[in-house]
Amino acid sequence: MAGTDTQAADLGPHRPAVLVLATWALSVVVAIAVVALVVAQVTAVPVAPVTTPFTPLPTSVLDAATSVSPATLATEAAMPTLVPTTPLRSTNGPLHTAVVNGRRVPLVTFLGAEYCTACAAERWPLLVALSHFGTFSSLGTATSTGSTTPGFLDSISFSRVHYTSPYLAFTATELYASGVNALGLHPPLNALSAAARNLLLHASPPATIPLVDLGGRAQIVGAQFAPTTLVGMSRQQIADGLGDPSVAATQGIVTAAQAITDQLCVLTGEVPRTTCRPTLEETS
Secondary structure, three states: OOOOOOOHHHOOOOOOHHHHHHHHHHHHHHHHHHHHHHHHHHHOOOOOOOOOOOOEOOHHHHHHHOOOOHHHHHHHHOOOOOOOOOOOEEOOOOOOEEEEOOEEEEEEEEEEOOOOHHHHHHHHHHHHHHHOOOEEEOOEEEEOOOOOOOOOOEEEEOOOOEEEOOOOEEEEEEOEOOOOOOOOOOOEOOOOOHHHHHHHHOOOOOOOOOEEEEOOOEEEEOOOOOHHHHOOOOHHHHHHHHHOOOOHHHHHHHHHHHHHHHHHHHHHOOOOHHHHOHHHHHHO
C-alpha cells in the first residue's frame, strides 16, 4: 500500500497498474529485508556514526531546487495532475519542538536511509518545502541502490545536513549508507537518537522508512508520490524541472511539497507571510 514502508510506497495505487503484478513478488521480498534492517537499527544499542564517503550536493542543484517561489509552488500544485499523492496522516500528538537561538520552535524530523527508493523520492518535496522557511547547508548526494525497486534514483543526502531557520528546527537521520561493505551489507551511517527511535517504534506501521514527522502533528510514512516518476533523471534534471509542471516528477514533487508547506504554516502560525500567504503578499 502507498505510504506503508519503503517498498510498499511503490506498490500502491500510485504505481502504474501494468507494473504491479510484475514487481509484486520482488517488492515483498525487498520490503521484508528493508524492515529487517530498520528493526535492527531501532533495537540496536546506540553506536557512533560510521565514516563513509561524502559527496557535497552541487550548488547548481541546490539553487535550482530551492528557487521555486511559494507562489509558483502553490500555482503548480493546484494544477491538474496525473501523479497522485498520499495525504499527510494527522497524529494530533503533543507538539515536538527544539530550542533555536533561545526560542522553542516546531521540530521537523526525517528518518531514512541513503539506499532506499522511497527515501530518495521523499527528500525532494521536503527540501523544497523547508527551503521556504530556512536555509540548507552541508547537503550531500545519494543514489538508491538496486536492492530497492525502482533502483538507482538520484537524490540528496541529509546525513550531514545543517538547517537554519527562525521558524523551524530540522533534524535528519540517514540510518544506512547507499554503498555496501565487504559483507555486502549497507553500513550504518547516522546514529539513531532515543527520540528518533521512539518515533520509528510508534509510527504506523512501525519501523518503516522514510518517516517524516512534522512537529508531532502530522506524519508521512513512505513516499508521497510514485518514485517511478524519477527513473532516468539526474539530480540536475529533477531540480531544473521543478518550474515545468508538464514534467511528471515535478507534478509529484510540487504537490507533495505544497502539502508539507501547508502543514508547516499551521505549525508556525502562518509565518513567514511570503511562504504561507504568497498570493496576498504579492498583491499587497
